[in-house]
Amino acid sequence: VSEPQATSGRARGRPRAAEATDTREAIVAAARTRFAENGFRGASVRSIASAAGVDPGLVRHYFGDKSGLLIATMQLPVNPLELIKPLFDQGPDGLGRRIVATFLSAWDPHREVFTGLIRTAIASADHESPLVEVLRSVLLTGLQGCMTGPDRELRATLIMSQILGMATLRYVLAIEPLASAPAEQVADEYGPLLQALITPN
């Protein structure tokens, strides 16, 4: 079962892994084309699977839902969905600080990428950036499960606004001392503010 021509060290598992990688890439390429042609809402998982020549079940197996597929087409250094979802598993206690700390640990090493995302979202003429839409729905869903008190939906969008404002000043506008403040210090100052929106009183 030896493969004399193999240049990679992953001898035995390689063919199957390489095939999976090819399939994933074919699905991502098909998704990118469909999203560009029909928009995020107009493109169905079924039509993307069909364009990639695979079963829709395989698309769901690799990417979860259409949101996961959108994130995959963007080739981000961090997957926001994988970051956000576990935040809520530990319940509302300390959630405000966890959100800030997790956000900063993910994006501090990739300031330029974040700046590009913000510029694209803000420069786009339409108000319905699919990325913003996806993040909003994931954040809202998770937050609603942890929040108490009235006006939860408004408070959830105010939490988004705090994160976006913080990131814009820290990365895009690079205003000191926020731009260079240690992540721990920012989380200490900002965490309680988010917490006050999550569990008021």
Add this chain to the structure above:
Amino acid sequence: VSEPQATSGRARGRPRAAEATDTREAIVAAARTRFAENGFRGASVRSIASAAGVDPGLVRHYFGDKSGLLIATMQLPVNPLELIKPLFDQGPDGLGRRIVATFLSAWDPHREVFTGLIRTAIASADHESPLVEVLRSVLLTGLQGCMTGPDRELRATLIMSQILGMATLRYVLAIEPLASAPAEQVADEYGPLLQALITPN
């Protein structure tokens, strides 16, 4: 002393007022040119006065300092300096809510203008937008006088980040329910968060 050809009602005062308007406009035009040529920092009030053919004292009389001149060149529907400075006159009590309510009352009628400002500031490659710089210094100066506790400068930039984030979600990205929530409700929810940064504990 009657003026048969005058079409305006402001008969007697008009010539002098019109002259003052001409002088102001000449100064603003000279400032716009100098800022474009030498940047905000590189252009002096003296050089702007000289280009407009007036005394530097007259520039200060009309516009205060160079920041006032910058705001005048931007032809904004509201003058942020005139909005911001009186906020601090009433001291730290309720300042957080006053900042949010004043901001929203000024910009809610001019969402498109604010969106344009944000797009310009965020799209510009350099991190030193003179408008951001001016607002930062005015806000910082005013806030520092009202703030208590440690890390005042960091907390002041976090206040800026909250306002910017709120405005970006409300006006630029138009995310509901924040986009359409009554200003009073937003001030009620958001004011205490700013207040917690102004007077912690």
